[in-house]
Amino acid sequence: MSSDNQTAQEALTFADLGLSPKVLSAVTDAGYTKPTPIQAGAIPHALQGKDILGIAQTGTGKTAAFVLPMITRLEKGRARARMPRTLILEPTRELAAQVEENFVKYGKNHKLNIALLIGGVSFDEQEKKLERGADVLIATPGRLLDHRERGKLLLTGVEILVIDEADRMLDMGFIPDIERICEMIPFTRQTLFFSATMPPEITKLTEKFLQAPVRVEVAKAATTAATVTQRLVKSGSKAWDKRETLRRIIREEEPEIKNAIIFCNRKVDVAELYRSLTRHEFDAGALHGDMDQRARMAMLAAFREGKLKLLVASDVAARGLDIPDVSHVFNYDIPIHSEDYVHRIGRTGRAGRSGKAFTIVTKADQKYLDAIEKLTGQKLEWHDGDLSTVVASAEDDSPRRSRGGKPERASRSRTGEKRERGRSGKLPSEPARMEKYVPDEAMETAPVAEMPGAAMPGAARAERSEPAPRPREEHKPQPARNDNRPRRDEEHRPRREDRPRRRDDDLDDGTIGFGDDMPAFMKVSAKV
């Protein structure tokens, strides 16, 4: 690129990119005037119908770089039944929903039919939208193929195809699906392809499916931002020991914590740690892929809106998700793959702000620590002494010893069955004392976001003396489950009167189907 262009680009505003007036006005309303580098680089070419190879990470404004030109181009022509005009493929459900939000925001002056095809949600609503004719189809690969096999979807009318986060699709084993899907779409289409990195498999894919693409690359964010203070925290390796270490660090950091993500390597540990933290009256929520879709969305929304201070999460939350800058990242588990460390840490210290990242390390973690230090090329500092200073008793002591808090027996039911959350990944429980705030009926029918154990943990609600959720004026007596899977945990459940006085069972029952409580983001199909 010539230096003339470079200078010109710095002075660019959205008005210079060739977007339609209606799109421009939505952008202005959203408060943006100056495009990011990826937007300035990609939008003019995308408007000309060229294929784009965008190499950019999240947080660079990548989504708007394809959403804005797409809406402009969609102004001509209209959708036919079962033949979507554009298709955007995303690796995760949350990302797909996020892209939908962008279409709603920037398409507010248009009558766009938007269909979101993701798993974990009933087919009916999605099929109706397809039937009506979708201008914009946003999908995760599995559900998209499922719809196609049911014959409800023809991809022969797709004019623009977007493949987002291609390298992540690769990590998740989606590449064969992506290839299948690409082959169903006529080659006269325009293809916009985005990836944060370009491993060989991805390069091959671009060679196969892009035609004379314009390559737009934006500077990689520094691997681990210089503004992030990273510290290692030694701990005994028992789970209770790690939880105690975590609580200690959180309390130490408390005055500085605006909001934080706590990463665990495994979903069961997310659920368990979440229960433990709420029991210790921390303002925490949970997010992992086995939670039902509503709960996932509700948690994310609550965290984004600042209603939750701590989010315990699996690596779903490590990449891509549009979570605002957090002040702290805690790695309750050290990541097994060192790249994940970089992604997790990347959730803080964005846009030049300062952030802190603490990683709990046990003796068994040494090799993963070595890998991280090798990858980032820096030696990480210990917060208060390295592993050689871990107290020996911490390793062999009984986990049931007294240590100030309540015994952490949450993972066992009365029958001794381990209360693991299966595929359906129910929400973890909340403190029993919440019962006095919440009438049973409300628990059965309130949306997850209003449930104390979900978006607003009991401690937080009590402190802020907010009113308990009221029963909904109108509700279906028995919200339907959105799938027919058998309840795996049903046979193990104690009878109602035998159950401990915790409300997580009610959460299970009340939150699976959508009933009348379908979140707004899933209803959107037309102009807003």
Place this chain on the structure above:
DNA sequence: AAAAAAT
């Protein structure tokens, strides 16, 4: 010693 995604 993992997570994610169709069921």
